[in-house]
Amino acid sequence: MSKIFRYECRRLLWNKFFIGLAVVLLLYGALVLHAVTILGVSHTAPFSPWSFGDYLSRMLPLLWIGMLFFLTFYTSPKARRAAVLMDATPMPPKQYALVRCAAALTGGVLLSLLCMGEAAVFYGRMFGWYGWGSLLLPALATLLPALVFALGSGWLLGQIRPWLVYVWMAVPFLCMALPLPDALGIWNGHFFSKYPLALGTLDPAFSMPAAVLIVQCILLATGIVLLMVRPARSKR
Amino acid sequence: MKTMRLFPLELKRLLQSRLTWLTMALTVLSPVLGLVLYKPATSTTMLSMYLANPAIAGGVAGAILFGLLTIFELDRACRSRVDILTDAVVSPLTTALTRLLALLTAAVLTVGLTMLVWLPISAGLIGSVFTGANYVLAYLLLMGLALPLGVLAAAAAYQFTRRADLSIVLFIAFCALSLTVWASDWQLCWLNPCVWALSDDFSNFRVFRSVAWMRFTWLLTLAGVWTVSYLCIRQYGKGVFGSLARSTRRLYRPVIALALLACSGTAYAAQPFIDRSNPDLTVMSFYEIPYAEGVTFVRRTAQVFPDTDAGTVTGRASYQFQNTSGQEQSVSFGINPGYTISNVKANGADVPFTVSDYQEYNEARLEVTIPAEEEVELTMEYSGFPQESLPTMQGGKELSREYLCLENSALSPRVMNVMPGEAGYPTTIEITLPASMIAIPFSSSEAEVISENEDGTRTWRYEANSAGGILYAGDYICEQIEAGGMTIEFYYGRKHQAVMEAAKAVDAVKEVVDYCTEHYGSLSFGAGETLKLIQSRVAGGGYAVGGASLLDEADFTIANLGNAEKGGGAGEVMIHELVHQWWGLGNMFDTSDSTSPWSAEGLTVYTTYRIVKELYGEDYAREHYIDQWQQTVDDYYLNFYVRNPKYLEMLPEQVQLAISNSLSQVRQYNEMPLKIWKAEQLVGGEEAMDQILHDLFNRELDPMYPYLTYQEFLDACGLTEEDLNLE
Numbered sequence: 019m020s021k022i023f024r025y026e027c028r029r030l031l032w033n034k035f036f037i038g039l040a041v042v043l044l045l046y047g048a049l050v051l052h053a054v055t056i057l058g059v060s061h062t063a064p065f066s067p068w069s070f071g072d073y074l075s076r077m078l079p080l081l082w083i084g085m086l087f088f089l090t091f092y093t094s095p096k097a098r099r100a101a102v103l104m105d106a107t108p109m110p111p112k113q114y115a116l117v118r119c120a121a122a123l124t125g126g127v128l129l130s131l132l133c134m135g136e137a138a139v140f141y142g143r144m145f146g147w148y149g150w151g152s153l154l155l156p157a158l159a160t161l162l163p164a165l166v167f168a169l170g171s172g173w174l175l176g177q178i179r180p181w182l183v184y185v186w187m188a189v190p191f192l193c194m195a196l197p198l199p200d201a202l203g204i205w206n207g208h209f210f211s212k213y214p215l216a217l218g219t220l221d222p223a224f225s226m227p228a229a230v231l232i233v234q235c236i237l238l239a240t241g242i243v244l245l246m247v248r249p250a251r252s253k254r
Numbered sequence: 255m256k257t258m259r260l261f262p263l264e265l266k267r268l269l270q271s272r273l274t275w276l277t278m279a280l281t282v283l284s285p286v287l288g289l290v291l292y293k294p295a296t297s298t299t300m301l302s303m304y305l306a307n308p309a310i311a312g313g314v315a316g317a318i319l320f321g322l323l324t325i326f327e328l329d330r331a332c333r334s335r336v337d338i339l340t341d342a343v344v345s346p347l348t349t350a351l352t353r354l355l356a357l358l359t360a361a362v363l364t365v366g367l368t369m370l371v372w373l374p375i376s377a378g379l380i381g382s383v384f385t386g387a388n389y390v391l392a393y394l395l396l397m398g399l400a401l402p403l404g405v406l407a408a409a410a411a412y413q414f415t416r417r418a419d420l421s422i423v424l425f426i427a428f429c430a431l432s433l434t435v436w437a438s439d440w441q442l443c444w445l446n447p448c449v450w451a452l453s454d455d456f457s458n459f460r461v462f463r464s465v466a467w468m469r470f471t472w473l474l475t476l477a478g479v480w481t482v483s484y485l486c487i488r489q490y491g492k493g494v495f496g497s498l499a500r501s502t503r504r505l506y507r508p509v510i511a512l513a514l515l516a517c518s519g520t521a522y523a524a525q526p527f528i529d530r531s532n533p534d535l536t537v538m539s540f541y542e543i544p545y546a547e548g549v550t551f552v553r554r555t556a557q558v559f560p561d562t563d564a565g566t567v568t569g570r571a572s573y574q575f576q577n578t579s580g581q582e583q584s585v586s587f588g589i590n591p592g593y594t595i596s597n598v599k600a601n602g603a604d605v606p607f608t609v610s611d612y613q614e615y616n617e618a619r620l621e622v623t624i625p626a627e628e629e630v631e632l633t634m635e636y637s638g639f640p641q642e643s644l645p646t647m648q649g650g651k652e653l654s655r656e657y658l659c660l661e662n663s664a665l666s667p668r669v670m671n672v673m674p675g676e677a678g679y680p681t682t683i684e685i686t687l688p689a690s691m692i693a694i695p696f697s698s699s700e701a702e703v704i705s706e707n708e709d710g711t712r713t714w715r716y717e718a719n720s721a722g723g724i725l726y727a728g729d730y731i732c733e734q735i736e737a738g739g740m741t742i743e744f745y746y747g748r749k750h751q752a753v754m755e756a757a758k759a760v761d762a763v764k765e766v767v768d769y770c771t772e773h774y775g776s777l778s779f780g781a782g783e784t785l786k787l788i789q790s791r792v793a794g795g796g797y798a799v800g801g802a803s804l805l806d807e808a809d810f811t812i813a814n815l816g817n818a819e820k821g822g823g824a825g826e827v828m829i830h831e832l833v834h835q836w837w838g839l840g841n842m843f844d845t846s847d848s849t850s851p852w853s854a855e856g857l858t859v860y861t862t863y864r865i866v867k868e869l870y871g872e873d874y875a876r877e878h879y880i881d882q883w884q885q886t887v888d889d890y891y892l893n894f895y896v897r898n899p900k901y902l903e904m905l906p907e908q909v910q911l912a913i914s915n916s917l918s919q920v921r922q923y924n925e926m927p928l929k930i931w932k933a934e935q936l937v938g939g940e941e942a943m944d945q946i947l948h949d950l951f952n953r954e955l956d957p958m959y960p961y962l963t964y965q966e967f968l969d970a971c972g973l974t975e976e977d978l979n980l981e
Contacts, residue, residue: 034420042427049434056909061892063901090419145904220892 019117022109026121030088031128039084040132043077047136050076055137056144060214065147067224070137071156072210077133078164079190084129085168086187088122093176093183119169119245126165130157155224160204163237170244177248201229257351260344264356268327277323278364282371284315285397294437297451298808299792301388304379306452309396312368314433314445316361316397317404321425324357324408329418346487347501354409354480361401369393383454383749391462396447399469403444404429406476413483414494440464440645441522444472450647451792455747455807456657456728459565461649464527471521478514485511527648529591529641531613534911540614543586543671548579549624550675551721556666558685565653567593568637571666575630576675582626587667588617588722592641595667598634600624605632616643617663619670640664647794655688656729657747657791662722669721681718686711687727694745694788696724698801724799726788737764738771739783746789750810759810763787766832769865773944774836774951785835803835826866833861836951844961849918852964856926857947863927864940880931886924887980890917929978933971936978946970 030036050073059069091097105111134157141147175182193205203209209230214222226234268274288311295306328350331337340349372393377384407428411421429445436442447465452458485501485508486494502508552574559568577583589595591613598607600622610619624630640651640660652658662668665683685693686707693701693714701716714727731751735742744763746754754760767785786802793806837843837857859879867875895902895913902910934943950962950970968974 034415035423038420038423038427042423042430045427045431045435052909056905057913058894061889061894063894063898087423144906145901220897 019113022114023117023121026118027124030091030121030125035087036125039087040129043080043084043129043133044136046080047073047077047133048140051137051140055140059211062214062221063145065141065145065149065153066221067152067156068210068214068222070153071160071204071224072207073137074133074157074160075204075207075210078160078205079194081126081129081133081161082164082168082190083187085122085126085165086172086183088125089169089172089176090180090183092118092122093173093180095180098180115173116245119173123165123169126169130161130165152224156210159226159231159234163234163241164204166241167237167244168241170241174244174247200227201233203230204234256344256348257355260348260352261355264352265359268353268356268360271327273323273326274360277319278360278367281312281316281319281364281401282368284319285309285312285368285372287311287315294446295449295451297792297794298811299451299454300380300383300811301392301452301454301458302450302792305376305388305392306396306449308372308376309392310446310449312393313397313400313447314429316364316368317400317445318426318429319404320357320361320364320401321404321408321429322422324405325412325418325421325425327353327357328409328412329421332416333418341489346489347484350409350413350484350487354405357405357409358402361405362398365393365398365401368397380454382752388452388458391458392452395462395465395469396449399473400445403469403472403476406473406480410476410480410483413480413487416488438646440528440648441468441471441525444468444476448646448648451649451794451808453649453652453657453791453807454811455749455789456791457652457654458649459654460527460652463565464648467521467525467527471518471525474514474518474521478511478518481507481511481514526592526639527641528645529613529616529618529643530611531591531616531643533908535615535915536911537614540586540588540617540619540670543619545671545673546579546583546585547581548577549583549585549672550576550578551669551672551679552576552675554666554669554679554681554721556681556683558660558665558683560653560658560660560685560687562653562655562658562688566637566639567653567660567664568635569666570633570635573632573669575624575632575672577624577626577628577630580626582623585622585624585632585672586670587620587622588663588670589620589636589667590616590638590640590664591618593636593638593664595620596635596637598622598632600630600632601627602631607634616641617668620667634667636667649791650793652791655690658687658691658727659724659790661724665723665725672721674721678719679721681720681723682715683718683723683725684713684715685725685727686713688712690729691727692730692732692745694726694728694730694786696726696786696788696802696804697799698784698786726790728791730789733760735760735764735767737767739776740767740771741784742767742787743784744787746810747807750789750807754810763832765869766829766865769868770833770836770861773864774861774948787832803832805832826862829865830858830862833858833865837861844959844963849914850964851918851921851926851929852967853922853926855922856930859923859927860930861947863931880928883924883928883931886920887928890920890925891980893917925980928980930967932978932980933967933973936973937971943971 054076055069055073056064058064058066059072062068104114134153137153138148138150172183172186175186190205193202194207196206198206198208200209200212203213213227213230217225285308288307288309289304292311292314293303293307294310295302297303331340331349337346340346369390373389376389404425408421408425411424411428412418415421415424432443432445436444437446438448440448447468449461449465452461486498487501488494489497489500492500554571554573556569556571560566561568573585575585589609595607595609598605603625605623605625607620607622610621612619622632622634624632640653642648642651644650650659651664653660669679683695684704685701687693689706689710689712693716695701695716695718697718697720699716699718701714703712704715705713707713726745729748730745731748733744733746735744742763744760746759784801788802788804789807789810790804792808793804794808834854837854843852843854863875863879866879890896896917902913905913930943934940937943937946950967953962953966964975968978
């Protein structure tokens, strides 16, 4: 299986598409860092977990699209035609699907690491600041549930209709336009800009209210569950 | 010939596709985005809101949609796996050219359709200031030319990669670049032109010319890139380089590609609109040029001939100096960077001169060596296209039959290092304008017609006393208003007459002038009995000098004047700018310390609040002024860089400058008015503060330092700096 995983990773990551996506991400990231993050969010430092979280939530739509694009490698009509042959191989379909999802997740994680690396370089160069440990929690809280949920939901939608994956790419943009409840604040960026102000102290340490934490956990769990679901048509 | 024969067939096939009609329908609808979602033109003029924004949004959406359609259409044969067959029948190069022409034709049809559909809607929304010329130019330039650019870019991406998914990513990335990183670079934002405002009352040719230049540059670039990609179209089963080698056998093809790319590079580098002024606005090296020793100014005369069709200026200037040094002297002039200087003569003989490459505040430095004679008459000629400094706020140098504004060195070269003579800097300006235009010097001077010329122009003359000078001219109406014991000459664009009369703007002006005169006293400068109030083309704000004040047309739009929240009167910025006549810009406040919150803005904003309170009530004034100052000041004190200045110092100079400029504005426009309001509470209320301000306004001035300082204000209030601390 590890051989297949390596092959899938190479297929996904060693192509022009991944490089193009990475370039777009880095350019957009630079823009956000220089135009928005540099000012700091909610009176906090540009390198505070809040400002960093705000940066990540602004990058989230592109990471979401990137993740779903990886899935289109497996859900496109071409891939579905090839699936007839793959199904004939002596390999458990569930394990094979899992390996493919792991490869897609690896792609998403690599893109996320690129964004975080860019921020780290920015902080080091601009402020001589290297306390990256404090940024781990907002990164995990913001990105992990989103990426896993994108993977799970995208995988399921792709199995039903390939074009649904493309429609699903618009979700983060829709979230930004909609007045979401506070518990979903990470999805439109309001959590990082509003919650620290509500804490009533200057430069508050990073924390998350239970509602936001629960929603993120639910999204993570939903993503994992959706990975296990196989639509009826696909079973046939 | 084969291309021309295949073109109608391809166009017919394209127009039979449902996807084409969907794309066309969405493009026709897309200007609606500019009304609700995407509003790059930030000004509040009617044409900005209801013409520029819909047209730009339509251009962005249309270019993206047509780009995607292009990729879909180019990929059709490959997707259906019939490319091997079609390539055998028709050369893939011919197919690509035919498809491109068909797609471009569909784009042209769509733009025409969009213009027809949106014509009645735009006319209805814009109202009385709608004109067909603005409508056609806006839709053709802001929207229309974006579509072929999208088609060319997408087609090039596909022809290079021959993969639909990769082409889409590349094309979207190219669009995203324009919408984000390049958005503020007027030459690079190919998709969304840098248009911040369109004027309702005057012409917009300068902005349209600039957008046309950008589109032209990109058309050349993308046509060049497309031609290169055309050479890369895969043939005979070869790869990209094999196909390229084969296609370049016909030499004219790569030559055309290179010529297009070279022309685009030239168009980019030789743009005539924006100068290269130092972006650091704190540097004022032209004010530090040492005065020419023993040289004094006697008189200046200038004859200015604006070409309102071409947007250029030609002029002759003559300067009389007295040179008592007995030596040659170098005299410096500020000139607009777009002008070319020629025929420089001193007492009839040619003299050496240089024009610096360095530019600052929209000026280049012209240095002329004058001879060691006591009386020197220096003459020179200048001509060119006046350039601007702010690429994101273009339009200020509009020059047409409806409007022009020539400021300082754009009017005639400005002397920078010559001491004034006994009479100061006496100046006579003559300007020849179309008969429909009125010349309005931005000072207390009055212009008069000295000749009516056979070509339908009139020559105006006025006297002034300054090294620079600003002249407005346009198709204006002048209202004479008696207020505050003086005559206000209120100039506004003829197109706006009905709106102004309906909004009773004249009454609003009267109210403000009466208020300030009653509370603070009469204006002590200018012509004494007159004040010109000039509505300018949309400029993002106004300014005032002795005897004249500028009002931005954006404050007089139908939407703004009819805003019930503001009490149904004219905009509050109008009040603000009028108040600057009392708390004058530059005249009464020392601006040398840019970090100090004490400036003309503090007292002006405070006075505006007082007038608004009187006009619209205490609740309105508290909500829109005091509460907002308080909120902004609270945010300011909590700002990370205010609390930790060491981190601000670590940033690159440009970033540091941008942040500190923004913080400084907060202090001038919010912190200081709030402090003055606090002082008002401490001195015993509004009446007591009015008396203090009245006394300060009418105090005896020290001619060596005529500025009102913060300490003088504190002393007059009997307070200390600590008393007004807000933290």
